[in-house]
Amino acid sequence: MEAKEVFLVGSSAEELAVAMRSDAIDGIIKDFGTKITSILLTNGATGVSNGLWNFADFERAFRWQSFMYYSKSPRIEKGDYPYAVFCEDLSTLRETVDAWSSLRLFSNYSAKNTVAAKTTTFFDFYGLNGYCGGAERYLVDLDNILRETGRGVSLDIYQQSLVPFFRRFGAANVIGLGNLTSDDTGAPQLWTAESVNGNAARFEQMAGVRSQAYIYSSFYECQSADLRPALGISHGVFWDSPHTTEEQRKRVLDRARMCAEIVSVDTNTCNWLQTVDFNFAINNCTFVPNYVDTEEFYPRDGYLEPSDRIRIVFPRRLYAPRGLDLVLEVLDSVLEAHQNVEFHFVGRGEADDLARIDKFVSEYSGRVFRYEKMPDEMPEVYRMADISLIPTVNSEGTSLSCLEALSSGNLVIATRVGGLVDLVFNNYNGLLVDPRSEALLGALEYAIDNLPLMSRVRKKAVEVAEAFSKRRWKENWLRVLDGMGLGEGQNCDELELVEVILPSDFVPTEAACDLIRSELCKGALVYVKTSSLKESLRLQEEYGGNLLQFLPADTPSVAPVARTYILNQDGVMS
Structure with missing residues (x-):
């Protein structure tokens, strides 16, 4: 393992030289096993090899890094430098380094030549709860592909957030930009000028110093043509909402053109782009459809045999664009006409939408259900079901839920929206309808009345899903990545995650400081868990850094934890 690198920065060559020869620096190297790198700030040209940096280059590279000035x-x-530690007297340098406020000196994330992915959200805006939808799984699987290339390259995922943070989700690193402003209630404001400009600037500051390529998920996150090579992903046409303005559609095209290449999960995006910019679409769009792991999603034994109950599942986010309103409009009619039918709403949603569903849960007790499942639990949901509803109204690509339902042998009823037409062929491997409630009701009535006769369609669903296997998706993406000309990565090994649990009335102690510093010097990502969100935000601002993160005690880790330390009031393990 390489020694942890700590940066000592100065503006005077003489002062810096004296400090580097001091007993204080010698003691830090011996006691902590660190490597001390000196940087002299100058008005001249940057010469990284000899430790000279001009102020402009230094600000770009170290704005979000830790160093002692x-x-x-x-x-x-x-x-101007949130993670910097300042010292004006050589006699107090060692004392300064030993303090809690200097733990951040050992917290730099030192990976080089990673691939930076930019998205709107992966965790919530405080980095506390990770999402597990299709877009998030897509990036996690893309990170796995990069790691499997053997180049030592991994994916760092950057997202918009209210505070800067560094998290793990499985093996993937997720970095909050801290670019968002909030209103008087604390709600994030994504589209204020300050938030939008901060989004672009901070991504360039944070990702630009360690990345060799840039992937935007979605391509709309690309706000500058300065970072290259840049690849944008379209997860489907999202500008087909009734609320989208002509100005917003123009901005969609502008953002797409900032990318050297667009990888689209459906043909719908490619075809739309071709209608507005023929040459760009022909030369810069690549169709890589979504995927399903057919080894995880497969039919239950005897899935075509008649059953006393017909189970219908709505396996997706519970909100209007995914067709929730259409389903709720027809629910009474279906349930009253067919006493053997159950409806299962499986996913997350906002409080108002959940309350509407829960009224049906109460009225039709034992026949309407609402619950959440983790991604690894979804195969059993599909194997339980007979019919899956994918009645999207807008903003859809080649839906992962649709592919998973097809692969599980469900009779899929989908709308002809977005990329669903790439997956479902009417009366061949499913039913395709217009995005209207009467059309959905007609398809449901037909499917329920004729489910035993739909065996051929359900068999074809499983066969068609094979064409969208995860193996084929990986092969397609490897070709795309090869075209980006990626080089070897540096220090892209998987970070160990360590948790330190503080008592509610904890006061910072030398023992706790030594423990945390020791783990940081080993290159670990350290979560220090505290009593509350308010307390964790205070401690993060006072002591935190890239790989030193303070979180509320109830924050789920969503990644393997290598070591856990539970401290008492004296800062030692209890």
């Missing part, structure tokens, strides 16, 4: 006459401002 040692100078008797500082020439940089504390407020």
